[in-house]
Amino acid sequence: MNCKKSRKMFMDFINDKLSPDDLEEFLDHVNNCDECKQELDIYYTVTKGMQLLDEHPDTKKIYINIDDKLASADEWLASYRLRKMEKISILILLCLFMIFL
Secondary structure, eight states: OOHHHHHHTHHHHHTTOOOHHHHHHHHHHHHHOHHHHHHHHHHHHHHHHHHHHHHOTTOOOOOOOHHHHHHHHHHHHHHHHHHHHHHHHHHHHHHHHHHOO
């Protein structure tokens, strides 16, 4: 993935709208490109900051960290891969069971 494609995906990432394949490619790029990570941090901070202020206008302190969002996305992706592998393993076992039945 290049920086231009990554930047087009910022808002979809922030709003949790990337497919697992796109998310994997996006995370690989952003975690290895300091320029994109810094720009994503700005987008994320502004977007989430405005959302939090709309929801809680009396808030005095707001903590927003792109590293938390990236780590959460990495964890979700790992869990998704595990669930996918579990489903494939069950399917293979069922097929083998049917063959040898």
